[in-house]
Structure formats: structure tokens, C-alpha cells
Amino acid sequence: MSEVHVRVPGRVNLIGEHTDYNGGMVLPAALSVGLELTLSPRADEHVMARSNGYKDVQRSLSDAANNNWSDPVVGALREARSMGLIAHGADVSITSTIPAGSGLSSSAALIVAVLKAAREAGRGEQSNEELAIAARRVENEYMGVPCGIMDQMAVALATSGAAMALDTNTLEYELFALPKTHKIAVIHSGVFRKLTEGRYAQRKQECDEAKAFFGTEDLCLLDPEEVTQSSFAETPRKRALHCATEHRRVLAAIEALKANDIASLGRAMNESHVSMRDNFEMSLPAIDALVSDAQKFGATGARLTGGGFGGCIVTCVESAAFDDWVAKLLAVHPKAKLIDTVCGG
Numbered sequence: 001m002s003e004v005h006v007r008v009p010g011r012v013n014l015i016g017e018h019t020d021y022n023g024g025m026v027l028p029a030a031l032s033v034g035l036e037l038t039l040s041p042r043a044d045e046h047v048m049a050r051s052n053g054y055k056d057v058q059r060s061l062s063d064a065a066n067n068n069w070s071d072p073v074v075g076a077l078r079e080a081r082s083m084g085l086i087a088h089g090a091d092v093s094i095t096s097t098i099p100a101g102s103g104l105s106s107s108a109a110l111i112v113a114v115l116k117a118a119r120e121a122g123r124g125e126q127s128n129e130e131l132a133i134a135a136r137r138v139e140n141e142y143m144g145v146p147c148g149i150m151d152q153m154a155v156a157l158a159t160s161g162a163a164m165a166l167d168t169n170t171l172e173y174e175l176f177a178l179p180k181t182h183k184i185a186v187i188h189s190g191v192f193r194k195l196t197e198g199r200y201a202q203r204k205q206e207c208d209e210a211k212a213f214f215g216t217e218d219l220c221l222l223d224p225e226e227v228t229q230s231s232f233a234e235t236p237r238k239r240a241l242h243c244a245t246e247h248r249r250v251l252a253a254i255e256a257l258k259a260n261d262i263a264s265l266g267r268a269m270n271e272s273h274v275s276m277r278d279n280f281e282m283s284l285p286a287i288d289a290l291v292s293d294a295q296k297f298g299a300t301g302a303r304l305t306g307g308g309f310g311g312c313i314v315t316c317v318e319s320a321a322f323d324d325w326v327a328k329l330l331a332v333h334p335k336a337k338l339i340d341t342v343c344g345g
């Protein structure tokens, strides 16, 4: 059978962190960094995986996840087989410009790319949304990462130049043009992390405790005042408070985008960082310093983005001031690196 080629973007989340498994909204956007993947179905159960930056590996479709870079490939091929898209294994080659462990969905992009390629190879009729749901299953069930649905939906469906306002409860979404006068810039802090390291799972666990206490699956829909006044233990109460307030900040950010009110969008981003730092406790001193200098040098908004505990910040900066701003910021943060910029015009 012939080769199939697909491209899938990385994503940055403008705002709405850890709301996607707590019944809330998120606002991700497709990046220009992305992943190119070629897939050729095989007649046996082997998986040959090649990628720039990693060692080639030969795996079997019956392998359990073993913390190798190729786990998303094997997991996605197993899922593709159970969906009837491929009959056996496959050769998969990847060229990616999405830095791994940086909060830019490199893993979701890889899984969605394999599923999209397998859909083409198998002439399947699954929608992109169905593939996103299948991709989340690969992370949750095969890889043991208890993530939500944001990354998979964003990389499967987002289009360049637009932000995706996604309700993670219903999977309904709307696309809104990114600002034309400002750049959304993604800057790596220089600190790398892995979702499988355990702190993400710990936060998920604390949210589950809060769900049991408040008697709801949707922490994001709780009244923040009710959470603050509750007699619940301090740590899970702070996690719930983050979810309830973050969801409202996403709604404010969507209104701001619609009205082209970039100052309000930036304010929501800045407030989000404070809540991630103080209530969800998912930031690190090096990232707080980067965010604070990004704001000091003139960003309209700046915050940590993604799962936390390392990775990237997302900033919103007036285009005319951008070159000066980024030069100043990188001069005082030599480990930081500009990864990408996206905008609406």
C-alpha cells in the first residue's frame, strides 16, 4: 500500500489551564511549528518509528507503553487498528519542529497525525473530532497520562490565525480571529518537563477530591465565592478556586477577542498567571520571573501555558514594539528562547 503524508500543528493555549477535565472552557490556537508525518502500512505486526532528534526504534503493536518517545506512535496505531483503519503495523517517519516537554502538545500532535494518516490510508470516515477523542484515549488508557481533551481537539481542528473557544463539556467550539495589531509569542523558559512525571496526575487527583467534596464533575461551573467560603481543606479548595475563576477568565478573554479589546485580553492572561502560581501552584520561580519581566518590558499579557511545572509562556505583545521587547527579555533570560509567533493578520 502507498505512503500517506500529513501535517499537524502544535498548539498554544492562550488561557484556560486545567479547565479541560473540570467542565470548563479553553482558548487554544494553532502554532506555525508543527509535525510532518509519513505512514506506510505493513503486512506484519511491527512498528518502525523514525523521528528527527530521536533514535529509530522497532516496536511491536502488542508492546505496552515503556516511556519511549515512540509510545504515542504505538498507542495511536493500536487505536487505528481497533477502529479498522489499518490491519497490521506500520512504518512511521516524523519531522517535528514542536519542542517536546514544553506545553505545546507535541504528544497530542504525534497521536493525531498517526490517526489522520491511518484514516487516509484506510479510507476511514471518522471526523476530526472523533479522532481527537480517540487520541485522548491513547494518552489516558495506553500511556497512562490523565490529560483532558484540549490538546487533541486543538491540533486536530484549529486553523491558523484563529483561536478556538472550546467548551470541553460539549466539545462545541467557535473560532475567533487572533488580534491583528499584536503578536501572540511563545517563549520557552528553558525548563523542560514531562506530563508523565506525576505532578499533573497529582493536580488531577486534588481536583477529583474537590469534585467529591462539592458534589460536581464541573469544578469550573462552581461559584468562586461558594468555593472560598467552604470549609474544605486548603489545598484542594485552592485548586477548585483556580478552576472556577479560570473558566470565568476564559469567558472574559473570548469577549475581549470578539470586541478587539486587547487590553482586557491581556489583563485576563496576567490574572490567569497569578491564579496558576498561587492557587493551582503549577508554576516555578524561573517562570514567574520570565512572566514578570515580559510584563515589565511591555507585554499586554503574559502567562505560563500548558500543563505547568516548566515549558513555555504565552505573551501578547504589540507588533510594532515586538522586536525591542523580545531582545530585552531574552537579554535578561539567556536560557529562554523564542519558539513561535502567531497573529490574526
Ligand code: GLA
Pocket: 016, 017, 018, 019, 020, 021, 103, 147, 148, 149, 150, 151, 306, 307, 308
Ligand atoms: C496538558 C494536558 C491538557 C490540559 C493542559 C492544562 O496540556 O494535556 O489536557 O489539561 O495540560 O491546561
